[in-house]
């Protein structure tokens with residue numbers, strides 16, 4: 001396999017067996033006869049962890065001795081999923097482990113199910129961070145991920161009577177074998193209190209923050225094994241703890257009791273991940289979470305820098321680059337300024353130069369409701385000194401703006417870090433653009449819109465600062481590990497180089513029309529569909545036909561992602577089948593996976609709608625042979641790994657201009673699914689790669705969306721002119737699907753009509769139906785479909801996260817790789 005790498009750790013089957021048994025005895029305190037599946041999983045993980053530690057030590061020593069420049073990836077979310085199989089694959093020990101465990105009477109694949117997902121993220125942004133740290137370690141770049149050690153990750157979803165119920169996620173309940181506590185690197189951070197202004201003998205001003213409380217940050221390290229097992233980097237996650245230390249200044253200043261009562265309890269800071277993505281909650285605890293992990297991480301970085309460079313700050317920005325994964329850690333910008341100006345006593349200008357050479361910022365959204373803003377009052381209360389610094393940054397920035405556009409108050413109001421609304425707000429996006437040396441969007445179209453719509457004046461003021469880095473996914477998890485049969489087939493056909501050089505997949509193009517290879521490729525797909533059909537039966541009791549088209553939409557539930565457009569089309573098919581029992585369509589199973597933010601009522605209604613429609617259709621013998629609908633509960637990384645290899649069709653149907661990139665689109669196409677999608681996010685680049693014959697594009701473009709909206713879009717025009725569309729929407733609002741409760745879904749109809757249909761579901765419905773028809777016809781030509789599927793896999797080279805990381809490294813981070821011997 002991977003010709004370029006050599007396995008750094010040699011371990012044969014018998015060594016592996018011994019290591020597992022040794023850990024069963026000495027780490028778990030049990031033995032082969034007593035061990036249950038969970039104990040085997042723990043012992044196997046511990047055996048792997050021995051190898052991981054060995055490489056971790058070597059990596060850290062090498063990076064230290066070389067005093068390497070490193071990237072510090074700040075992210076409130078890391079959606080890691082399971083680690084055991086990933087670590088085995090990256091050490092190229094999966095097959096060895098499988099054979100070893102088999103001899104011990106343990107089925108590896110079955111045992112892997114014991115591991116709870118590490119779900120410390122909501123969706124795309126968190127999973128991107130996980131793919132990026134995989135690529136960084138694989139390509140041997142010095143890198144560290146910094147985030148929050150949430151006690152509870154994203155909630156577990158149960159479906160009761162069709163509705164979503166949230167249950168707490170407890171990923172560490174029985175201990176997590178991958179994390180190592182590092183008490184020697186504990187940090188303390190401050191919150192609340194007040195700022196004292198002092199003057200020294202020369203009349204120089206000094207600011208001193210007297211905190212109201214101190215919180216301890218305890219670091220937990222998760223080793224990140226690169227493919228080939230040479231570099232092992234770390235993901236460092238901070239857990240909050242109450243501090244022994246108490247600041248008596250506040251008490252003496254008379255504010256103790258009142259201030260204290262309002263304070264957030266220290267331990268609650270890292271208790272739970274906020275489950276809303278793409279909405280700004282404005283909650284005090286959320287801001288504290290952001291500051292907590294940003295401040296702990298900065299202190300950690302500075303401690304390490306000082307160990308080598310002492311008080312010489314001149315080389316800081318040469319050694320350290322910090323990537324802000326969206327604005328969630330943007331408070332790190334004023335925090336670094338505070339450290340440099342108040343503590344290190346550097347001049348403002350020197351400090352600002354260091355700061356703006358250190359930070360880079362990735363934007364993941366244009367949706368106005370997702371752009372973070374914090375009330376000035378709230379920042380002033382929690383971080384009084386930071387608020388002063390933010391005002392100072394803004395004051396100097398406004399002077400810059402005035403120099404560029406003299407006297408133009410409109411531009412100033414627009415660019416100001418402070419929004420002068422009724423309740424004054426700090427705009428974290430503006431702060432991030434001003435405080436960074438590079439700003440990137442996550443797909444070509446998205447980055448173009450960041451420049452032209454979101455930050456046009458910034459683009460004029462700072463030419464070249466705004467750029468694009470198209471997202472990517474790690475082919476180790478999203479092909480090699482999740483789809484072993486397809487991986488083996490590909491490797492047999494073109495060799496194993498694709499794992500580290502995904503462009504190699506293009507060698508498959510030569511076989512796209514080869515009947516034998518088509519049969520082999522589709523046979524693998526068929527086996528994967530069979531396996532998913534079994535999983536569906538296990539999880540829901542629903543029986544699906546593996547010969548049907550497996551049509552999959554998996555992503556967070558959002559109006560802009562338009563799961564309800566998919567649902568309206570399903571209703572249209574259902575209606576056609578009822579009206580004409582001979583209606584000609586290939587059997588099709590529509591499969592959904594989605595979590596809704598607990599406070600997003602309409603999203604929850606859409607989940608409910610999918611489930612009640614599914615229930616009706618699946619139990620209607622008139623249409624059962626041709627149509628099924630499945631909602632798989634608790635969509636998460638490990639479930640995605642089972643669904644994606646079995647997909648024939650990938651639904652990527654967001655309103656054009658709304659999905660920044662999407663990454664599920666890449667995972668599905670890589671596994672040979674054909675996309676039905678809009679010209680949005682990375683779909684556009686996928687279409688460019690696979691060619692228009694190998695994708696089903698429909699719907700309004702970004703420009704057409706804007707034209708439609710500015711022409712005064714009226715969804716009723718479509719409702720009244722398309723009989724089928726009207727019938728399906730009205731059907732939802734009858735008691736056919738919700739017997740005895742006729743208006744249970746009325747909010748859905750309301751949003752599409754009286755609500756103005758902000759995401760243009762009705763406008764795109766007809767073209768979506770046409771694209772679905774074309775897709776259905778294409779599927780019936782087995783050879784044509786196989787060719788399309790093969791070409792989708794073959795043309796996905798661009799979308800490896802190795803390429804994304806190469807882009808970041810060469811254009812933004814300027815890192816050198818560091819070979820760990």
Ligand code: 26Q
Pocket residue numbers: 122123124125126128274276277278279280281282286364365370372442471659660661662663681
């Ligand atoms: C903000 C404030 C308060 C609470 C929560 C949040 C919050 C949390 C998560 C806001 C946004 C997110 C996550 C956003 C996200 O996942 N965006 C997706 O990022 C992917 C990676 O770039 C893209 O592919 C997707 O298009 C984009 O939607």
